[in-house]
Every structure is written in C-alpha cells, then in structure tokens.
Amino acid sequence: MTPRRPERSEAKSRDLFVHRQKMGPSAALGATVGRRSFLAGAITVVPFAAHATPDALAAAVKEVTGGSPVHEGKVKLDIPPLVENGNAVPLTVKVDSPMTPDDHVKAIHVFNEKNPQPHVFNAWLSPANGRALVSTRIKLADSQKVVAIAETSTGEFWSAHTDVIVTIAACVEDVT
Amino acid sequence: MRGLPSAAMLLAVFTGSLALAQGDGRRSGYQDMGPALQKMQDDDTANPAMLFVQAGETLWNEKAGTAGKSCADCHNDAIVSMKGVAARYPAVAGETGKPVDLEGRINLCRATYQQAPALAPESDDLLALSTYVALQSRGQPVAPPNDLQLAALRAKGAGIYRQRQGQLNLSCANCHDDNPEKKLAGATIPQGHPTGYPIYRLEWQTLGSLKRRLRNCVVGLRAEPWPYDADEYLALESYLMERARGMAMDAPAVRP
Amino acid sequence: MANVLVSAPKTAKKGQVVEIKALIMHVMETGFRPGTNGRIIPRNIIQDFSATWNGREIFRMKMSPAIAANPFVSFSAVASESGTIAFRWSGDEGFLAEHQVAITVT
Numbered sequence: 415m416t417p418r419r420p421e422r423s424e425a426k427s428r429d430l431f432v433h434r435q436k437m438g439p440s441a442a443l444g445a446t447v448g449r450r451s452f453l454a455g456a457i458t459v460v461p462f463a464a465h466a467t468p469d470a471l472a473a474a475v476k477e478v479t480g481g482s483p484v485h486e487g488k489v490k491l492d493i494p495p496l497v498e499n500g501n502a503v504p505l506t507v508k509v510d511s512p513m514t515p516d517d518h519v520k521a522i523h524v525f526n527e528k529n530p531q532p533h534v535f536n537a538w539l540s541p542a543n544g545r546a547l548v549s550t551r552i553k554l555a556d557s558q559k560v561v562a563i564a565e566t567s568t569g570e571f572w573s574a575h576t577d578v579i580v581t582i583a584a585c586v587e588d589v590t
Numbered sequence: 591m592r593g594l595p596s597a598a599m600l601l602a603v604f605t606g607s608l609a610l611a612q613g614d615g616r617r618s619g620y621q622d623m624g625p626a627l628q629k630m631q632d633d634d635t636a637n638p639a640m641l642f643v644q645a646g647e648t649l650w651n652e653k654a655g656t657a658g659k660s661c662a663d664c665h666n667d668a669i670v671s672m673k674g675v676a677a678r679y680p681a682v683a684g685e686t687g688k689p690v691d692l693e694g695r696i697n698l699c700r701a702t703y704q705q706a707p708a709l710a711p712e713s714d715d716l717l718a719l720s721t722y723v724a725l726q727s728r729g730q731p732v733a734p735p736n737d738l739q740l741a742a743l744r745a746k747g748a749g750i751y752r753q754r755q756g757q758l759n760l761s762c763a764n765c766h767d768d769n770p771e772k773k774l775a776g777a778t779i780p781q782g783h784p785t786g787y788p789i790y791r792l793e794w795q796t797l798g799s800l801k802r803r804l805r806n807c808v809v810g811l812r813a814e815p816w817p818y819d820a821d822e823y824l825a826l827e828s829y830l831m832e833r834a835r836g837m838a839m840d841a842p843a844v845r846p
Numbered sequence: 847m848a849n850v851l852v853s854a855p856k857t858a859k860k861g862q863v864v865e866i867k868a869l870i871m872h873v874m875e876t877g878f879r880p881g882t883n884g885r886i887i888p889r890n891i892i893q894d895f896s897a898t899w900n901g902r903e904i905f906r907m908k909m910s911p912a913i914a915a916n917p918f919v920s921f922s923a924v925a926s927e928s929g930t931i932a933f934r935w936s937g938d939e940g941f942l943a944e945h946q947v948a949i950t951v952t
Contacts, residue, residue: 498792
C-alpha cells in the first residue's frame, strides 16, 4: 500500500503525467494490472481474434479493383492526423473529377489496415452528385493507415492514403 | 428545428469562450479538442447530440403521467422559458427545499406536476429532456445561484474534489488543477469545467450526463463509485459549476 | 420511428450543387466488442444507406462495422427539379428507417 501523503491541495502528484508509448494490449476485464500500466493507457480492448493485416487490406482492395492498377492521385483523403478518440473519426474523401456522364467517379471505397476487418465503406456516385465528395465518421481501433480508392466511369482506379495516430481515453469506464 | 440558436450566437459562444480563456486562464474542454471535433460540435446539422435534442423537443411537447400534462403546458416554449436555466443548476428546489441538479429537477416536475414516474438515470428520455433544456443555455454564462444551502454543498464538493481516493490515490485536483493541458496516456487533461454537459462523448459512443462522467472518473481512479442518488455528485457538480462561474455554456458539447 | 436528422436546403436553383447531410441514431455495434460477461456482443449495424431524388438514386453507401455509432453521412447533389429527396437506412435485425424532405428548385 502506498503511504498516505499529507492532504495539501498544492501537493504535486508524482511525475506520472508524461506521454508514454502505447503499450501492447492489456486485459481490460478482470486481470490484475499494475498502476503504471493503467496510467500508460494500455486499456485497449483488442479482440483476441483476427486483426486486419496489410495482407487483408491488399486483398480487400483487390476485390474491388480486380487486379487493375491503382494510381496515386486525384483523391484527397481528409482525416485528422491525430485523433482524440478512435470511436468517431471525421473523414472526407474528395475526388478531382468533372462528374460528367463521360467522366465521373462511379464509386469510392475506403479501407483500413488494423481494424478487425479491412472495410470502412463503399459509396456509389453518379453525375447526379455534381461533386465527388463523401463525408462520414469512422471507427479506428488503433493508429493505422487508411486508404481511399476512387473508381471512375472510364475504368480507372485512383487512390490516396493517410497514416492516422489514434489516442484513447485514459480512464476506463467499467460498464457494469 | 425550433429551440436552436442562430449562427451568430454560435459564433458568440466560441469567441466568448476564447475571450474568457485568455482573460482569466480558464479553458473549456472545447478548446482542448482538435479542429475536427470542434467543427463536429459547432455544426448543429452534424453534432450527434442534436439527435437527443430532437428527441427532447418531442418529449417536451408530449403529455405524460396521470395528470396528462406536457412540459409545454406549464413552460410553453422552451426557447423562452428555459433560457439560462441549465446555467443555474444545481439549485434549491422550491417544492422540497433541497438542492437538485437538472435531471433531478426534471424528475421532480414529473412527480409533482405530471404525476408521472421518474425517468431512470442515464435513460434516453431523461437525457433527451435535459439536453433540450441545456441547449437553451447555450452562450449563457454559468451562474450558480447564491444560497447558503448551496454554499455549504459547494464547500463539501470542494473537499471531495481535493480528496485523494481509489487504488490510484489521486484527487480530482491532482489532474485537473495541477496538470491540465498535459497528457495522460495520450489524452489531453482538461481543466474539467462542466460547461458542455450533457455531452456526446466519443468514448461512450452516446450522450451522457455530468454524473456519468464523474462516475467514469471515479472508476478510472479504481475507487468505488457512489450510488446514483448520492449527495457526493450534487456536491461535486455544485462545486464545479461555481468553479466555472462566468464561463459560457456550450451544451450539448462533443468531447473525446 | 427512428431518430433521424436530415439537413438539405429547402430551395435551390436548377443546376446548383447542394450539400445534403443525414444523421441517424443507431448503436452500430461492431460485433467485435466483448460485453461485461466476456462474450462478444453480436453485430448490429446499419448496412445500407441510399438517397433518391424523385425516385432516382443519387447516392448509395454500404456501411461496415467501421462506421461510427449514430452514423453521419454527407454528400452533394445537383438540384435537378422540385420534389422529394428520400432517404433509406437498413441493416441488421431487420432495421429499416425512411425519411423524406421536400425541395423546391427554381
């Protein structure tokens, strides 16, 4: 047991409030975890089942492109580089396209690298949209790469990707 | 949607908070968020808390209880009658002579005037009503009433605020007074002002009350949270509102 | 009736590109989270969202468990003619929600 300190409001707490490297997953349910690792924020409820991996991401992309080449460009992926909470990350995908019947974005596909599954969303568009633009809010389980691929009416695939750092709430709420 | 302030008022809230922060060093949790989350809060067509406001507006106008009365039957248009109300709670209820927070006040009204059963703590309906009412204080300065009973409650709250507790043996003051703006495991420690409550907290993936957030903190310290009807929450809420006196309300807020 | 908040202009000029936003209350349970008893909470998400303008599809989205709770979507549309913009959400456990707004195009 830590000895009790004198109750002075100006007493500085120990130097525990420094930024720490994110530790590996720790059992959030029922395990005995030391005080330091709580403060280090290692409260990630990471499922013990499969994670998406870079291979799963590549496979998911291939499912959409059918193996056609994907060019980097034309797509702008707007997502905060540092996220305060992975539960709702605002994301906007914009594609540079005239959106005419002859040349428009048919679909936008977004994928992730480290969530339990690699898909984020698929959106289908047409010249009726006027602009190739989709905004939504997504969940990111960990710091990872997010990839957006635009499929055009001329059969081309354009993409953009961003690396996002996801931080989490420091204190767990025991939902019982 | 009715009950929504104009864009001008939204701008006033933001600049008001900014001015206050630069003036006396107090910062709202809004200022500790990145621009993307600030934008989420500011946009009434995108703020998820507005779903609760919408539900609250419906409930405000719905007849309830054996008395078959709605809130509107007594209070008419919330935009007028509820302006500044949330900024003045916790307050002493005339009917009981005891202090209540906003959720307690709503349940008191239900029991006394609508003859309706109390809404459960953190229930969707109670949160919807308190969010709808809190919205009507947007931009208003936090203005806890001057009352001897409340002063005693605030003193109790101040004591709890500085009391170390839990396995981690930390007090609220250790984080929120001694180390604000620093990081706790990657998350920015706010000063802990309740100007945005009820908040849509991304961590909860839903909207919740100040009481829920306080319980969350206490559990985070690995201390036993007090029961829902405990005096401690009222004392802490009263103290926190006094600590935030004069700051602009920005409910319903988005917070990480 | 699901709790829905849609934002679209009430009037627009023909050919103008308008911004449409749709927010709906839904838990979007991923199917990957363990509950308090350690067992995985079953998936419960909205899977499909679509919008039509006078019956013609203007936007469709397939959502995965990676879409945040209380899903928010924003897209644009060319104001073609006066009428109704209709929204439809469907998903797990037979979830179905529909909403309409009127728009006048001059």
